[in-house]
Amino acid sequence: MPHDRRLSIASAVDAAIRRHGQETYPHECCGALVGRSGEAAGAHVFDVVPLPNTTEEGPRRRFLVRPSDYRLAERRAGEMGGELLGFYHSHPDHPARPSQYDLDHAWPTFAYIIVSVANGAAADMTVWYLRDDRSSFDEGNLHHGENPHSDTAAAVHG
Amino acid sequence: MAKILIPTPLRPYTDKQDAVDATGATVGELLADLTRRHSGLKAHLYNDQGKLRSFVNVYVNDEDIRYLQKEDTPVAAADTVSIIPSVAGGATTTDDVRSGRLQADRDGRLQPDHELPQLTNDEVKRYSRHLIMPEVGVEGQRKLKAGKVLCIGAGGLGSPVGMYLAAAGVGTIGIVDFDVVDFSNLQRQILHGTPDVGRSKLASAKDRLHALNPEIEIQTYETALSSQNAMQLFEPYDVIVDGTDNFPTRYLVNDACVLLGKPNAYGSIFRFEGQASVFAMKDGPCYRCLYPEPPPPGLVPSCAEGGVLGVLPGIIGVIQATETVKLIMGIGEPLIGRFLIYDALRMKFRELKLRKDPDCPVCGTHPTVTKLIDYEQFCGVGPAAPEPVAVNNATEITSVDLKKRLDRGDRPKIVDVREPNEYQINRIAGSTLIPLGDIPKRYNELDPDEEVVVHCKMGGRSAKAADFLRSVGFKRVLNLKGGILDWIDKVDPSQPKY
Numbered sequence: 066m067p068h069d070r071r072l073s074i075a076s077a078v079d080a081a082i083r084r085h086g087q088e089t090y091p092h093e094c095c096g097a098l099v100g101r102s103g104e105a106a107g108a109h110v111f112d113v114v115p116l117p118n119t120t121e122e123g124p125r126r127r128f129l130v131r132p133s134d135y136r137l138a139e140r141r142a143g144e145m146g147g148e149l150l151g152f153y154h155s156h157p158d159h160p161a162r163p164s165q166y167d168l169d170h171a172w173p174t175f176a177y178i179i180v181s182v183a184n185g186a187a188a189d190m191t192v193w194y195l196r197d198d199r200s201s202f203d204e205g206n207l208h209h210g211e212n213p214h215s216d217t218a219a220a221v222h223g
Numbered sequence: 224m225a226k227i228l229i230p231t232p233l234r235p236y237t238d239k240q241d242a243v244d245a246t247g248a249t250v251g252e253l254l255a256d257l258t259r260r261h262s263g264l265k266a267h268l269y270n271d272q273g274k275l276r277s278f279v280n281v282y283v284n285d286e287d288i289r290y291l292q293k294e295d296t297p298v299a300a301a302d303t304v305s306i307i308p309s310v311a312g313g314a315t316t317t318d319d320v321r322s323g324r325l326q327a328d329r330d331g332r333l334q335p336d337h338e339l340p341q342l343t344n345d346e347v348k349r350y351s352r353h354l355i356m357p358e359v360g361v362e363g364q365r366k367l368k369a370g371k372v373l374c375i376g377a378g379g380l381g382s383p384v385g386m387y388l389a390a391a392g393v394g395t396i397g398i399v400d401f402d403v404v405d406f407s408n409l410q411r412q413i414l415h416g417t418p419d420v421g422r423s424k425l426a427s428a429k430d431r432l433h434a435l436n437p438e439i440e441i442q443t444y445e446t447a448l449s450s451q452n453a454m455q456l457f458e459p460y461d462v463i464v465d466g467t468d469n470f471p472t473r474y475l476v477n478d479a480c481v482l483l484g485k486p487n488a489y490g491s492i493f494r495f496e497g498q499a500s501v502f503a504m505k506d507g508p509c510y511r512c513l514y515p516e517p518p519p520p521g522l523v524p525s526c527a528e529g530g531v532l533g534v535l536p537g538i539i540g541v542i543q544a545t546e547t548v549k550l551i552m553g554i555g556e557p558l559i560g561r562f563l564i565y566d567a568l569r570m571k572f573r574e575l576k577l578r579k580d581p582d583c584p585v586c587g588t589h590p591t592v593t594k595l596i597d598y599e600q601f602c603g604v605g606p607a608a609p610e611p612v613a614v615n616n617a618t619e620i621t622s623v624d625l626k627k628r629l630d631r632g633d634r635p636k637i638v639d640v641r642e643p644n645e646y647q648i649n650r651i652a653g654s655t656l657i658p659l660g661d662i663p664k665r666y667n668e669l670d671p672d673e674e675v676v677v678h679c680k681m682g683g684r685s686a687k688a689a690d691f692l693r694s695v696g697f698k699r700v701l702n703l704k705g706g707i708l709d710w711i712d713k714v715d716p717s718q719p720k721y
Contacts, residue, residue, distance in 0.1 A: 093313055120311070123458040127313035132280045132287070135308050139231065150232045152310045159314035165340075167312035169280045172232035173267055177312070197267055 066136055071107030072150075072176050072192045073208040078110050081190050083187035085115050086155035090185045094125035095154040097138035098176055099147040107206075108176065109115075114141045127166070128154045151176030158182070161189040163202045171195040176205065225298050227257055228305040236263035250281055251294035253304060256302075263707065268306070278309040339365035340394070346438060350392050363552040364392060370551040373397040373460040375448055376475055377428040379531065380466030380490050382414040383540030384547070389432040389439055391548055396432065397442040397460060401423045407721055411533040432439035448472055450595035451526065453479040462547050464488045470517045471598035477502060478595055481586045488546045490539040495532050495567040497539035500558050500577065501546050503586065507559035512580040517602040528680055535567055618689065620676060620701040622710040635674040635701070640688040649707055649718040659684045662691055670707055672695045676702035678710070680721075 074082075083116075095118050100110035117140065120129040130138070130152065142149040152175060156162075161181035165172075170208040171177065173195050181189045193202040224246050230236050238261075245260065246255035246380040247519060254275075257631075258265040270276050281288045288296045298304060342350070342364060352365075353359040369391045374381045377400040386397055402424050404415040412424075419427040425443040444456055445577050457463055457479050465476045465487055466507045473491070480503035487502040488512060502509045542563065547667050549555045562575040585592040620628075626637070637654040639646055646656045657665050659679070675697060677685040682705055689700045703710065711718050 095310070107374035120313070126459060127312065127453070130308075130310035132282075132307040134310055135230070135310060155310055164314055170276075170309075170311040172230075172278075172308055172310065174232040174235055193403075197263070197266075215530070 070176075070192075070194055070203070070205040071134070071208060072110065072178075072205050073107060074100075074110040074178075075112075076209060077193065078113055079190070079209050080139070081113050082153050085090060085113075085153075086157075086180045086182040086187050087185060089118065089124075089155065090182045091157045092119055093120075093126070093128040093155050093157060095128040095130055095152060097130075097142065097152055098150045098178065099138075099142040099145050099146055100150045102150060108209075110150055110176075112145055114138050115151065117167060120203070123155060149175075151178065153178035153180065155180050155182045155187075158184065161191040162195050167193075168195070168199070168202060171199070171202070173197060173199075224300055224553055225253055225302050225304055228303060230306055230308050232308065232700065233267060236325070237261050238710045240451045247295065247296060249292075249296055250283065250296045250304065251716060253298055254281070254294070254471070266443040270286060278311050280307045280309055281305070282307055291528055305584075340368050341365070342368065343438075346392065349436075349438070355386070358554050360554060365394045365555065366552050367548065368394040368460045370462070370670070371395040371397070371460045372464060372547055372551075373399065373457060375426040375472065376466035376468070377412075378402070378408065378413055378468065379411045379462075379465060379492060379526070379536030380543065381428070381538040382412045383537050384464050384466060384488075384490075384544045385414060385428060385432055386435060387541060387544040388547060389436045389441075391544075392436065393439065393548070393551065395440045395446065397456075399444045399446065399448050399456060401445055401447050402427070411531065411535075411536050421426055421524055423570050448475060448476060452599065453595060454483065457483055457485060460485065462486050462488055464490075464543050464547060466490065466543070469604075470523075471604060473510065474517060474601060475595065475598045478585050478592060481511075482594070483510050486550055488541040488543040488550070490536075492535045492539050493526060493533050494529050495535065497535050497565045497567070499539050499542040499552070499563045499565075500561060504559045504670065505559070506579065508577045509514065509583060509586045511585050511635060512583045513562065514576055515580075515584065520603040520688065524683070530685060532567055537564075538567070540634050580646075617704060618700070619704045621704050622713040625676060625703060625710075626714045635676045636669060638675055638677045639679070639686070639707075640677055640685050641679050641707075645721070649711065649719050651678065651710060651715075654678070659688050662688050665695075666692060666695060674699040674701070676701045676703055679706050681706040681708055 085096060095111050096115040098110045098114045099114060100108055101203060102108040114132045116130050118124050118128045120127040121129045139149050156179055159181060161179045163177065163179060177193045179191050179193065180187050192205040192207045194205055195202055224244050224620050226242050227245055228242050229240065234241060243257065245253045245256040247256050254268065258268065268275060268279050283291060283296055283298060283302050292485055294700065295583050307543055347354065350364045352360055353364050372388055372393050374396065376386050377385065377398050381398065385396060385398065404419045404422050404424055404427055406420055408415060409417060414431050415424065415427045425445055429441045429443055446452060453475055463474060463476060463485055467476060468474050479486060486504050490497065490499045491504050546558050560577050562577050564573045579586065581588045584590060638652040639650060639656045640659040640662065642658050643656065652661065675692060677688045677700060679685040682702060685702050685706065689702045692700045708720055
């Protein structure tokens, strides 16, 4: 699988993830990424499904999307005319880099967006993909913009 | 043959199909057949030990197999088997490799909730005496590496606890303390040495533990544990070790452990006697089952007042450390429901049976304490209702004021209510020694019409002496605020402190 994956996100999606991370601070937030894959310019996230953090281990350092919410996310993605591309979560007062815990629990294929929330304010946002052999994550290219197929986007990123 | 529904992230391994067929009479056989047909799935469904990963949920129709017969759950041709992800992750507090977290299973043992960190070659060498014992082995050592233990206090008990846990390879040790090292600590607090006097205990502890074992992570919290910060501080840890020296903090640690479901490796020491137990395990008692209410303030003196044999915390702290590593590795019989009492002078251990109290206010069946309370107030030592200033003036005197009055030529009778051995260490010139316990039979040596100033080491015992003297008719009794320690600090620094 390609390691230089590109994920574009709508600016509303960017804002929604940041807002969710700030709202739940100092706890971690989590939610699903809905969009289209297989586009020439890479996958595009056009909406999110915020989900409850159901971890029982302390939501400051952990998040958990339980199976019933996962099913809900897949269904909602279909209803929105897209597919489930992955999940986002926040790292309160920690860098936007995946932890060993993230790695141990990661699913292949999915895009994992991490937003760092420092002192209650959303900061860096990154996207990561699990390697096929589960040895590590590869960072993807996160692009912000409404439409990855617009001429401007193609000119800049194409 | 049954149908298995494949979730989105695994479809690249099943030729993009969202449902595939596999054969088998049980879920286990079915999944084995599935991974034979689609080999890329195996690494994502199973861990290195061949067990289903914790975040892989398998449902037969709409039932989680964890609540059926797990992988032995029978599957008929008409059944639909679904693989449904849990999606988990999160930031870690420190070095990711040590991010293992433990959860209590149904038997109350701590179990790692995901794959354990690997040991490096250096660690294998360092822990070889552990590794060659089958009860510990590589897995036990990896559990220790994943383990996170929070020590409340870096004093008498915290010293042996911290040092043995560090040496044993507990991956993350947190320490809460806000004190600085004092000469009077060195007789027992072996984390700290003579050159450390005046340094923060945390800085000294961190240096010492890292010198013992640089492989581990030390987290320090320079703060007084309080109802406001306890839950947050305890949250990332697997075991809490109570090395506190006062009742409000002891009840606070107990209650926070019960509320968070974290084991409390308890120990306490006084003079020649120590106690130890493991509290707050799911089916075991807590400290409040044993002592629902704190003793009246001042009744039980602290080590600073009553003294403590320097080697005693070594024994008790090492018991706490032993219980902690047993809990983390899930071996042996933990000290749950058992209360160990150690008498150093007689060199005897006694064991009391403890039962969980169904009426316990915090861990009982109908708890009344469901969040942390004001423990200073609960133990009657807090700044409760402020006394009127006039009364205060009439019952207490400060060292500085006493000195001024003595300099003016006033001669109140100064009565030292400490023990003779304390009087040998330091004293206020001209004072009369009558130990607190002797006051009731010797107060007639004093004149009830004369003004009396009573003092002890810090003011606790003398407050009781003052109350007694007033109750038997003494007109004017003043308690020296802060005791002789304050006197030495403010008036006579030439004398030694203890």
